[in-house]
Amino acid sequence: MILVAQISDTHFDLGARNAERAERVMAFLADLRRRPDAILVTGDITDSGKSDQYAEARMALDADIPVYALPGNHDDRAAFRETLLGEPASTAPINHAHRVGNLTVALLDSSIPGESGGRLTEQTYDWLRGVLAAAPADAPILLALHHPPAHLFSPVIDTISLADPEKFAEVVAADERIVGVLTGHAHSAAVTTFAGRPLLVAPSTASVLGGEWELELPDRVMDYAPDPALALHVIDENHRMTTHFRTVAMGGWISAPPA
Numbered sequence: 001m002i003l004v005a006q007i008s009d010t011h012f013d014l015g016a017r018n019a020e021r022a023e024r025v026m027a028f029l030a031d032l033r034r035r036p037d038a039i040l041v042t043g044d045i046t047d048s049g050k051s052d053q054y055a056e057a058r059m060a061l062d063a064d065i066p067v068y069a070l071p072g073n074h075d076d077r078a079a080f081r082e083t084l085l086g087e088p089a090s091t092a093p094i095n096h097a098h099r100v101g102n103l104t105v106a107l108l109d110s111s112i113p114g115e116s117g118g119r120l121t122e123q124t125y126d127w128l129r130g131v132l133a134a135a136p137a138d139a140p141i142l143l144a145l146h147h148p149p150a151h152l153f154s155p156v157i158d159t160i161s162l163a164d165p166e167k168f169a170e171v172v173a174a175d176e177r178i179v180g181v182l183t184g185h186a187h188s189a190a191v192t193t194f195a196g197r198p199l200l201v202a203p204s205t206a207s208v209l210g211g212e213w214e215l216e217l218p219d220r221v222m223d224y225a226p227d228p229a230l231a232l233h234v235i236d237e238n239h240r241m242t243t244h245f246r247t248v249a250m251g252g253w254i255s256a257p258p259a
């Protein structure tokens, strides 16, 4: 089996709170008896795309297993590349693919500079077609991007989700090796289907964004009270994905029920 951890929407902002929460989640992953094979961070790494926020993220998200991050609407491509990835600054989409065992993980940049909503550019579609063409014939593929390509009954996120989801769905539906699509952005652990595959939306480590049934403008939008959470995806030998969600108590693991 391949175990892929997913954390999202860390929103590093140079404040202690969001950094401590992300660090606590990374410590949880470091303590697992069976370490993940990779950790994915699905966007909104920083709160406002500043270089020093990426420097903070780079330290906090450092691990002795691979950590792969993609940008969200709160990120800045040039600073992301330069400070988080250590690459030359550029405003081109940040698309990259990695092999984790026999699993191909493609991380797509759905951000649009200066906008909250998402879109995959022609450049990104061309890149994705190339990744799919180069991936092993009988091995699983996981796609990750920031913006969910489906209606989530989240009044804030549904207005700034992925544009043209039908176009993305065509690509996903046409490739049976794709075992699932992972996103962030919604600040809410959510599960649905997309193009006949599982669509998993990771919780944020920073906050929870209300659904239609709880959100009340203007002051009941984000809930900062819940502990940080993450997703753990198992891809088995039958290319089936099973996902568990975990909340990581800021106080640490308690091994017996409180009296």
Ligand SMILES: [Fe+2]
Pocket (backbone or CB within 6 Å): 009, 011, 043, 044, 072, 074, 185, 187, 204
């Ligand atoms: Fe976010």
Ligand SMILES: [Fe+2]
Pocket (backbone or CB within 6 Å): 043, 044, 072, 073, 074, 146, 184, 185, 186
């Ligand atoms: Fe976002």
